[in-house]
Amino acid sequence: MSGKGILVYAETRESEIHPISFELLGKAREIAEKLGLEVWSVILGSGISDKASQLIHYGADRVYAYDDERLRDLNVVAYKSVLVDFVKETKPEIFLIGATPWGRSLAPRIAAALDTGLTADCIDLQVSEDGKLIQIRPAFTGNILAHIETTSKPIMTTIRYRVMKMPEPDPSRRGEVIVRRPERVEADGVKFLGKVSERGVNLADAEIIVAGGKGLKKKEDLRILEELAGLLGGVVGVSRPLVEEGWISKDHQVGFSGNTVKPRIYIACGISGSPQHLAGMRDSGIIIAVNTDPSAPIFRHADYGVVADLYEFIPRLISFLKEVKGHGKGVVKGA
């Protein structure tokens, strides 16, 4: 091993690299410049070696690809054993993992095996004047932001999806790809039996979310929001009670026990703005809230608030948008 490095775990799903990996590489480059480190990436899976060059284009100086049939499925014990051996060998200073459900299941096992600190679900990383890595993360259901330092090596952190800037890939970037077969794959006690169901909607990637809460009176009324979402090329999100009622599947839920989202536009209709709901959407680009109650907490977190009955306001908004579209003024995508 030549210099010192910052390591990025490249997450794969069915042989595709999760975009969080590229975001982490972008951030890793920035920190690497400040601390004089190289950027390394490690990718695990079966038939993934040819993907490694993408990681170079996004900023890695060196990529280690563990390509092995035994790593085809997401097996937390198998992945852990390979990554622990790898970190012990290469001794990175910093190790970044995406705070996806998979990353948040895998990272703590690795940290415990290496006896090192792990900071969960960070939304920013900074380098202090004295060259320390400061990890910033929400805690107390998003009510506070804690600045955390790690006193052991490697400094491990999981980072939330879509908070770091996606870098521009540079296909001319050069780097080294090292394809390896793991010496040891300890997969004791875990058997992957297959995928039960696909996620129906991908809120994490959505640019526009039209969300409904208990201000809706019945399941059928979700159609009003679906129509607006369709008109804007967005998707429907909901607060937790609607999932509990069985009106819609859990993948539509925004909040502390659901999805964390960061669309360009979030339209909250009939949602009060509980801390648990805010925890999932407070970092959205533009927040628009529609609520009959002028004192609803959501208005304190909104750029534009409309004090109105959603049953009157949303249909009127829909007709207005349709009319504009009909006259060819402006562009409304996805209708």
Next chain:
Amino acid sequence: MEGFRIVVLIKQVPDIEKVRFDVETGRVDRSSAPAETNPFDLNALEAALQIKERCGGTVTVISMGPRQAESSLKDAIARGADRAILLTDPRLAGADTIATARALAAAIKKLGGFDLILCGEKTVDGDTGQVGPEVAELLGIPHAAYVCELREISRDRVVVVSDMGDKYLYELELPALLTVTRELNTPRLPTLKDLLRAKRAGIEVWTADDLSEHVPANMLGYQGSRTRVVKVVIPSAEHRKGIIYRGEDAVEKIAEILLSEVAAI
């Protein structure tokens, strides 16, 4: 068949709707809110009680925290847990997730044999979801995170659905650890009678000395932590524009914003 020996890890947390934060100092005023059991841990406890009812066995709850956390353990007994252990000691205070996991793993080792350990998906205060998988690693057993469905359990294995966005089916050999989501079940409420009975129930209290056979005290609490909180800030909502529309022109105004933004995408 001998029943399952189930351990549930529960944490007492402040009621997050009521707790106050000092914007100036960034301090969390825990005394400003009543304490309750971490909501996710009640789903873990419910899962344990259902397995016990179906297949027989015992449910032991363990919590690390201040003396007041006894009330959460008593509540667990009222709901049907058989045994409750509180890890409390000034030397355990200020623990990060790894130091917490070490104490809990040591306590589980001290208990002797176990088949299944259940945790919540995360806590509403620490909010990391790390303690469960860390405990599994320290015990050298498999785990599944974000478990939203328990399909099968037998003497030596369990089949679960893990919600990773897409849902995956896993089979784990026992002993194993599961961290569970709120979808898994609806926690039962204790009856008044059970609450009264639990009031008198004995809670075993263990200190760092009781764990010393399995973990040295300098690996616990603040001293054993590998991370430090250097600062806490309260994010303000002030960076939002906060423009409020009430009247007729609201439709046009919002449409204008949407049209200019959507066109840009």
